[in-house]
Amino acid sequence: MSRFIVMVCLALAAGPLFAAQKIKELASVAGVRSNPLIGYGLVVGLDGSGDKASAAPFTGQSLGNMLNQLGVQIPQGLKIDPKNVAAVSLTATLPPFARRGQALDITVSSLGDAKSLRGGTLLLSPLKGIDGQIYALAQGNVVVGGAGAAAGGSKAQINHLSVGRIPAGATVERELPASLGMGDMVALQLLESDFTTANRVVQAINRELGGQTARALDGRQIEVRAPQDSNARIQFLSRLENIAVEAAEVSPVVIINARTGSIVMNKAVRIDPCAIAHGNLSVTVNSTSTVSQPPPLSGGQTAVTRKADVSVSADGSKVVNIPGGASLSEVVGALNSVGATPQDLISILQAMKVSGSLKAELQII
Numbered sequence: 203m204s205r206f207i208v209m210v211c212l213a214l215a216a217g218p219l220f221a222a223q224k225i226k227e228l229a230s231v232a233g234v235r236s237n238p239l240i241g242y243g244l245v246v247g248l249d250g251s252g253d254k255a256s257a258a259p260f261t262g263q264s265l266g267n268m269l270n271q272l273g274v275q276i277p278q279g280l281k282i283d284p285k286n287v288a289a290v291s292l293t294a295t296l297p298p299f300a301r302r303g304q305a306l307d308i309t310v311s312s313l314g315d316a317k318s319l320r321g322g323t324l325l326l327s328p329l330k331g332i333d334g335q336i337y338a339l340a341q342g343n344v345v346v347g348g349a350g351a352a353a354g355g356s357k358a359q360i361n362h363l364s365v366g367r368i369p370a371g372a373t374v375e376r377e378l379p380a381s382l383g384m385g386d387m388v389a390l391q392l393l394e395s396d397f398t399t400a401n402r403v404v405q406a407i408n409r410e411l412g413g414q415t416a417r418a419l420d421g422r423q424i425e426v427r428a429p430q431d432s433n434a435r436i437q438f439l440s441r442l443e444n445i446a447v448e449a450a451e452v453s454p455v456v457i458i459n460a461r462t463g464s465i466v467m468n469k470a471v472r473i474d475p476c477a478i479a480h481g482n483l484s485v486t487v488n489s490t491s492t493v494s495q496p497p498p499l500s501g502g503q504t505a506v507t508r509k510a511d512v513s514v515s516a517d518g519s520k521v522v523n524i525p526g527g528a529s530l531s532e533v534v535g536a537l538n539s540v541g542a543t544p545q546d547l548i549s550i551l552q553a554m555k556v557s558g559s560l561k562a563e564l565q566i567i
Contacts, residue, residue: 229392293495305373407442
């Protein structure tokens with residue numbers, strides 16, 4: 203019988219239902235953001251586990267172009283089979299306020315059919331932004347968290363061998379300008395759009411800093427008047443982000459993972475009284491083949507016949523009464539007692555939502 207994993211997100215400590223949070227936990231400063239970088243490179247020094255020329259011809263082309271740039275002349279028509287080389291994609295994140303010379307961690311992922319990147323070294327490769335400009339240069343030894351071995355047609359492997367990381371493997375070469383607002387205004391952007399939270403943030407800022415310091419533009423963005431001097435503005439933002447605000451009550455949500463049968467609910471979920479009937483109808487079809495053999499010299503032919511056996515069975519339905527205010531864990535426990543499967547539970551919760559008994563947003567992932 204299937205069982206469901208129910209995770210209820212409740213407060214673990216005693217005290218008020220909704221504790222105050224700092225503004226830096228609820229919002230971010232507009233313009234302070236990270237930017238993704240991407241690049242292409244070659245990992246060399248592999249122990250015969252690199253790309254095959256037949257499956258990844260671009261690896262040989264890249265290796266030939268690199269050697270030509272280094273002054274190595276390759277004879278015309280020579281086929282390069284780089285068994286110790288792998289073509290890889292490079293990804294990194296350029297943090298806000300990154301300065302030239304700052305080190306970045308990069309992720310190295312195989313693009314061809316290389317069996318492993320373990321023990322390889324990434325050659326100097328540029329990392330570009332969405333605008334096509336080079337913002338960092340990457341190079342270094344690839345660290346692979348997996349391990350594997352193969353012999354005699356047998357293979358054993360732990361974790362992925364075609365993806366690795368290079369800690370501090372890239373150096374920032376171009377700085378990305380980041381502005382902390384225009385003129386005397388700084389914008390705060392709530393992590394989740396909510397009018398109640400936006401209103402409470404504005405009230406808390408004006409109560410702490412006085413006057414008309416902050417005003418809400420919509421349910422997500424808040425405009426705050428700040429000093430223009432850079433040092434004074436940093437001090438102001440440091441004080442601003444530590445102001446305590448009581449966030450709005452979270453919306454009730456139930457999330458179901460149809461693949462694993464897990465259910466996650468938050469503390470705001472409520473259930474009205476309802477009755478649930480659950481039953482299963484199953485149809486079984488069995489087919490048996492038999493051979494009809496004619497007597498000798500009778501002139502008949504051997505024939506194959508099939509005998510079908512069809513049966514229909516219905517499990518006894520049970521009615522489960524769910525009282526008002528019951529938690530979802532109690533509902534799932536009651537449904538488990540009548541043998542509901544994960545797919546049954548999804549249908550039942552959808553029906554409860556349509557009937558109005560489930561007071562929550564239902565999300566199926």
